[in-house]
Amino acid sequence: MMSKIELAPHIREIARVLEGKATEQEIERDLDNYLNVYRMSLEASRRHIVRKYGGDPADLSGGESRSLSQLGLNEGSVDVLVHVLSTTMREITVSGAPKTIQSGIVADETGATMAFTVWDLTKAELKSDTNYLIRYAYTREWNGRPELHLGNRVVVEERPSEEITVPEDISIPAIGGRSAPQVVKIGELRDGLNNIIVTGRILSLKSREVDTPSGRKTIHSGIIGDETGRVEYTAWEDFELMEDEVITISNGYVKGWKGIPRVSFGERAEITKLDIEFPSADELSGEVLRTIEEIERNGGAFDVTTRGTVVDIKKGTGLIFRCPECRRVVLKGVCQVHGKVQQVPDLRIRAVIDDGFASMTAVMRKEISEALTGITLKEALDEARETMDTETISQRFEEYLLAKPLVVRGTVMSDDYGLSMTVNEARFFKPDVRSEAEALLSKIEVI
Ligand SMILES: [Zn+2]
Numbered sequence: 001m002m003s004k005i006e007l008a009p010h011i012r013e014i015a016r017v018l019e020g021k022a023t024e025q026e027i028e029r030d031l032d033n034y035l036n037v038y039r040m041s042l043e044a045s046r047r048h049i050v051r052k053y054g055g056d057p058a059d060l061s062g063g064e065s066r067s068l069s070q071l072g073l074n075e076g077s078v079d080v081l082v083h084v085l086s087t088t089m090r091e092i093t094v095s096g097a098p099k100t101i102q103s104g105i106v107a108d109e110t111g112a113t114m115a116f117t118v119w120d121l122t123k124a125e126l127k128s129d130t131n132y133l134i135r136y137a138y139t140r141e142w143n144g145r146p147e148l149h150l151g152n153r154v155v156v157e158e159r160p161s162e163e164i165t166v167p168e169d170i171s172i173p174a175i176g177g178r179s180a181p182q183v184v185k186i187g188e189l190r191d192g193l194n195n196i197i198v199t200g201r202i203l204s205l206k207s208r209e210v211d212t213p214s215g216r217k218t219i220h221s222g223i224i225g226d227e228t229g230r231v232e233y234t235a236w237e238d239f240e241l242m243e244d245e246v247i248t249i250s251n252g253y254v255k256g257w258k259g260i261p262r263v264s265f266g267e268r269a270e271i272t273k274l275d276i277e278f279p280s281a282d283e284l285s286g287e288v289l290r291t292i293e294e295i296e297r298n299g300g301a302f303d304v305t306t307r308g309t310v311v312d313i314k315k316g317t318g319l320i321f322r323c324p325e326c327r328r329v330v331l332k333g334v335c336q337v338h339g340k341v342q343q344v345p346d347l348r349i350r351a352v353i354d355d356g357f358a359s360m361t362a363v364m365r366k367e368i369s370e371a372l373t374g375i376t377l378k379e380a381l382d383e384a385r386e387t388m389d390t391e392t393i394s395q396r397f398e399e400y401l402l403a404k405p406l407v408v409r410g411t412v413m414s415d416d417y418g419l420s421m422t423v424n425e426a427r428f429f430k431p432d433v434r435s436e437a438e439a440l441l442s443k444i445e446v447i
Pocket of ligand 1: 323324325326327328335336337338339
């Protein structure tokens, strides 16, 4: 459950978009209700509230300010609501000419801190002990941590002092200083984590050569796992990694793609090869069961298994037609990119799966759709030819699937519409009350 402090920036953001159409108290009450009673995702709740009071949810997406701890290493456009702890002016030389820039430290309500640099003092000059909404900034890595850069696109708005309360006991780091390393399990990885220590077995490995300014380099990538999950990794230096060995990565970081976490480590990382007892590659390649809520908390997941009940079938389920060039779904034989094309028939399921606490969309390709419904592509095409309509197939899919419990395995990403799994395996699931209860008990005992 999100704390009051975590919710505060969202309440203010919704209030800003609604321009007085609702009070912060009303927004807070609604947000609490949607999140904790209806179990909606944060993003869906935010959009819902804005719509409810007659605002435009589109105003939210661009202007969503995030907490500093959520920022990744190389982000293109970020909005943050911060308090300036310290500032200092510096002279640098750019193309032979002297230039003054400003740097310092900002903090936010969660107590997270970050170094910043203002590159163009005509666009912004920050005052110490003052609050700002900084929009269209970007982050760059320094010593394995992100720093905030205010470039020439930045828009800075001074905010009232009561808008942010920075915790009293905050420690001001030296510029370029580093936080303490954090030991994490693979199942806990989420985008933006820095300076982490992770131990896992290398389950797969591929190498490629790249040319860099400092010469030819071998980069390794693949999948690494521990008993809590699996994740993709990229080693930006040649650490002479070997398949099946157990390693500890110190000073790694997580760079996600659409919420799917990926561990990265480069020249500042240290790799220790371990000779310890650790689950075998076989043991680490089985199903990793996680609730949809747990996946949501991490923003996505690589190759996980989850289950829930099909509560909705989305448009685009059943018999669909694709462009042969780009695989996009076409309407009346016209691809939005390639125009009139020789369309290719396909089957697909887009189902909303809910486990009572959170929900996600599961997208299933032809083979899985055929296996679950028992309707083959050939039968679907024959039926559509007979009825001159693809709608009946969609309805039959819906009858087969709606209200059924499903177990699905795949990779989950997130976007404005919430979580979405590309399913690799799916099966119906008969709830076994007895073993469920035992599993629950053993979970409680472990805790
Ligand atoms: Zn196309």
